[in-house]
Amino acid sequence: EEIEVLYEVDSTNEFLKRNYKSFHDGAIVVAIKQTAGKGRMGRTWYSPEGGLWYSVLFKPKVHIGLHVYTKVFSIAIVEVLKKLKVKAYIKWPNDIYYNGKKLAGILSEAVSVNDRVVAIIVGIGINVNNDIPDDLKDIAISLKDILKKKVKITYLLDAINKHAWNLLISYRNETENITKLWKKYLVPREGDRIKIKVDEQIVEGTVLKITEDTLYVDMGGKVIGVQSIHQIVE
Template identity: 85%
Template sequence: MIGEEIEVLYEVDSTNEFLKKNYKSFHDGAVVVAIKQTAGKGRMGRSWISPEGGLWYSVLFKPKIHLTPHIYTKIFSIAIIEVLKKIKVKAYIKWPNDIYYNGKKLCGILPEAVSINDRPVAIVVGIGINVNNDIPDEIKDIAISLKDIVKKKLKITYLLDEINKHAWNLLVSYRNETENITKLWKKYLVPKEGDKLKIKHEGEIFEGTILKITDEVLYVDIGGKVVGVQSIHQIVE
């Protein structure tokens, strides 16, 4: 189960870093929650502002069946989307690992592997959700909190419990059918395969059609030439 073992820290640099350093001390499915993080991080080492009021936590997995970190990203992104539906928040997954609402970032997910001699011994999945925290003025045009969507403060423990329960059910149901978890993940993705998309490529902006979406790359057809997009920052809104 996820969350049978929970540790709450008032302040930590990053719950992911804490669990990566201390994974031997925790059981499979352990959860570490931070009231605030001083060095929260996102994909490619980018910083994630994590003040009090948000839901900042990491989950430890010590899987007997090896699954790639991407599978955990998909499982938690689906769980978050479907839990948010219960509180009437219609969010979507923005490739590759963010949850958005109405064009603004609501949540990020960061899976990281701990390896010994190139053998993965643990997977740490970090989740950061803007819940009751205020969004700084300088990023209000690109980020949003749940409290600003539903017009009231939410119970963070409710979200934590519901997301973890749903993620566990998905993991149990799909760990031997990873192609089906990918299909479900693609259902909530924006944009989708076949959609038009503007991208930055070699210093210019082009419009093309998404041919295929994988965990690491968006393949876009630009006038008969296929270009691989590897960063969300290459996508032009």
């Protein structure tokens, strides 16, 4: 497998967007630190030394939805952490949480040329041995704080990628099974009461059903479909 390690880069996702032509399907770009790490929805992703910040490039011959890649990696992260006795879960849609705090995130992006997807870039950020700044301590956590010791970054990288590849190969023709597995680790679950932010308003309801890309929430008679741009508050 092809792994490129960069000491410092703006963002491994951006790097692969610029350079995908020079890399093979499955190539991995890791950064020791990112100067302009990106999160979902235009947020910045704080990426100092000590964390695991990387992107995987796919050049698929057959089209698979972006959400499948994201789910595969979120499942792989949770299952690898389980082996380390860390009980992480997926907070809808694809954040990795531990005890109410964010441990990891995934940002998948597609590169299209003339409406054809030529590359898929899955960016993974995991707080491993990095310190969490004081102003983020209520909402984020790193693996070393959970385990009270440092974790070998190369072990994690390798274990997650192997597992993600296996999942992709076994399930690429039956992506509904990926969704099933993802739902196993997902919070909220069907039946849970949740609060969500819709158009700057916080509303409450009960989750009726979860599909691969939508939460159907009963708001007391009226059912709304919540997508990943909406934020779950609780």
